[in-house]
Amino acid sequence: MTNPTPNPAAGRPANRPASAWLADAVLYQIYPQTFADSDGDGIGDLAGITEHLDHLAWLGVDTVWLTPCFTSPFRDAGYDVSDYFSVAPRYGTEEDLAALVDAAGRRGIRILLDLVPGHTSDRHPWFLASADDPTDQRYIWADRQTGRFVPSPGKRPGFYLPNFFDFQPALNYGYARGHGEEPWRQPVDAEGPRQNRAALREIMDHWLRAGVAGFRADMAYSLVKDDPDRAETAKLWRELRARLERSHPGAVLISEWGRPELALPAGFHADFFLHFAGRAVTSLWDNGEGMASASWESGPCYFDPQGRGSMAEFVAAWRATGTAVEPGSGAPGAGHVILPTANHDYNRLATGSRTPEQLRAAFAFLLTWPTLPAIYYGDEIGMRFVPGLPDKEGSLLEPTNNRAGSRTPMQWDDTANAGFSTAPADRLYQPLDPDPGRPNVAAQVADPDSVLHLVRRMIALRRSTPALGSHGDVEVLHTGYPFVHLRGGTHLVVVNPRREPAYFAHPGLEGARALEVRGVIATADGVSAEGFGYGIFELSGPAGR
Template sequence: MTPTWFRDAVIYQIYPQSFADSNGDGIGDLRGVIDRLDHLASLGVDAIWFNPCFVSPFRDAGYDVADYFTVAPRYGTNEDLVELVEAARERGIRVLLDLVVGHTSSDHPWFQAELAAEGPAPEGDRFVWCAELPHRSSASTIPGTPGWVPSPGPRPGWYLRNFYDSQPALNFGWTTLPPDQPWRDGVDDPGPRRNVAMLREVLDFWLSKGVAGFRVDMAFSLVKDDAGKNAGAAASAAIWRELRAWMEGAHPEAVLLPEGAEPRTGAPFAFDADFFLVIHEPHGSLFDNHAAGRLPFHPPHEPFFDAAGRGSTETFLAAWEAARREDPGRPIVMATADHDFDRLVCGPRTADQLGAALTFLFTWGSVPSLYYGDEIGMRYLPGLPDVEGAVCHPDYNRAGCRSPMQWDDGPNAGFSSAPPEDLYLPIDPDPARPTVAAQEGDPHSTLALVRRLIALRRRVPELRTSAPTTVLHRGYPFVYRRGESHLVVVNPRREPGRVALEGAPGGAVLLGEGVTLDGGVVTAEGFGYAVIELGRTGRPRQPASMNG
């Protein structure tokens, strides 16, 4: 069962190398986060989610782990992480770590040992090896996809990668075992079981130090199966159910979040929520204007949250309603942005369009995840250098959403005292770039709006996850009711919108700009947004008329 503390939580995602540098080496660190915890507390967030902070050669920004039990020296020490956990707890904030379990770094001692061996380990291989390729076409050369890589060491044959060549796939077995591929292990063979035991050890190590849980990268890439994605996902989910059963006894308040949605296998869930990833279509159809690039699986569309007003909520609503039908009470995490994509402010989308987007994200009924810097409207920076594997496809650069946090108008925007050329990534060069310091005392700033939204969400139960969400108008403006008492109106386009709602004579605007409710008619100016507490004399039903 999902811990109570998480169901209505607000998450804040920190990309650690870009948040705050305390020692002047140009790279963010844990001490820098400790120094900025009061800022997070002022937002009202309940949990921090860190991208991977373990020992790594950082060929993929830490998603290539070389030691699961040690904090990377550039971030600090294990003791620093424990201190951060305790300091955050004093402020009512829990800490979630990113756990990469489908693969390690090729520098990991486990892989180096198997690379130096002449054949399979007697206790079972930790990685997936084959003497000959099962199909010549299996040797993938597309960056960022699974594929076979020729062994660079004494061991003959090929190993399976999960993403980049330097990320060998851990061996959790296969669901089918054809006789012409004897190198395949079943999920209960010694190698896969060694890795399941390893996962339990890693989880226990950090949970015992006070960490509140994990967001699991590529959570359903564990079991490999040529027969089909669903079979492999179901077998991977079974591994997580086994681990979850142990966690419920050993660490009952800990949470597990997957990257994406947990497959529906007919068995109980292992994870505490689904995650509507910004890189996938349901979320992307709302926000992705393709200014940051396009991956091959990204369909062309006009985003709903866009000034032109040519988008639709239909793709998102279909996915949301499907998830809700299967389990109405299951939390769904939705982010403002993340480390793999663009930001809300991207390309032509500007800060004056954020009110509608942020109001939606904090009142829709999901568990919101606020990406660092989005609370001040930091923008995606095009054309940044390919640092630590940021360019995973020729048409897609992730560096633009990983630029340093903008704290003040001092050198390097207050992120670091290092020379600019030594920074992890360049600071936004725009002299008008937003900063925390500039917005701190401005009641009309993005920062002030985020604080008000989180405070309102905390104060009004109907705006959190348990109250039902009823869509009253699916176009522009987008109108929905939370519970029976609160109306939310967001108009992301430049043009005004108007819609008549039956049974909604009026109400008090608790937060908003450019929206009125008069005589059952909602009028929203361009980029308008509002949260309205409805009067007691009526409840809005489906619109009698609509435009947009």
């Protein structure tokens, strides 16, 4: 990009309390392996991210979440950590991370790291030592094979409990119940759990002192075992949150939990709506193509060109969190729900038959709803999910659930390798989207009618209009087609993501001022929406029921 317009929030982020700055955040998730390669080895790196910060600043992003960048054997894309205190050489050095944090801060962007608290790699020195020492309690060991326990790879007899893949041994945070029934069922205050809690505090302190703004906690719900109501797990996180409030008041904790009604009372500032936890996300974006799993709740989605879904499921899920009324007070139990476009584990917005026109309607909704928006890298230009890719670093979970399709290289321009890397094509971490019409940043920057420009305008509108942000209240007027809701009593949002036109009768819209509109007309009697239309209107008078 050339001479981007500055981010209006540019300048080093002030050290405001996390509960204050997070309320206005627009998050952007980067999968470092495939974002930008600065050294030509085919794998993205931290220096590459730094080189492209102007894109994020121009877009209006102010918070970046990096998937794990710690040292790892990368059997699970970095979610198998072998050293929490060093940067993986494929990404660069600690100095490269410091340069990224500094350069981002000068553009008003905070950097969040992905913390993996529940397990390590089986090559972590902690585990290698534990596999040779029968007295070590850092991991969960059994004297016999039961359930998912895996045979010891070392001199220690017995079996260890994995947390996800077999090569990810679970760190021992204790068991909530059944103490004494088996030797491995230790209480949460046993020596091993105490060691691991202390290590977790040390890891967080280390990176917060290095200037990062906080963490996204992977599998945050998984720490204490046999904890059916997650009470002991919640207690652990509340203790960590209280400590952060004292020592790093500007630091944020975001969870991968998928249950905001549990995660926020557990002390997290925010939690994601996720594909594996109910229908909140799948009822919106899942068009039945791309990735699938028997464990996910399925059904028609609202952003379907045939118009087979309803927003009622999503609205009910959002209301059930019980957190949307008063987010961000700073007290455990108050906070934010994050709604992502996609992530490294789930389909992109542009999957299968979904059209670019639908992406516009999706962003019009995402950036006007009172959840915090999270944009997965490339979704702002409509990068598509690429089916049929080979397994890469644990991407294949089930025959129908291959995450590789959401992890392809960022498409910067129309040069070789889409501007991602100067490496030969066969050395890229993942192959490029082979579609010759694939979108790219440079082309969309040059086109003011592009999806990218719409996302930029919508972020700016959200930021300049408090009623459209996370604090503004919402009144849902219609959950069919079009979806119609009122923000702050002053702004009407209309979204019609199906191919056919739709109409909603509603009086009192005289004098409505169009702020961002495509194919929607507001009259004194209601709103008419063309197929794939959307509109945000400022009202001249009350319009709620």
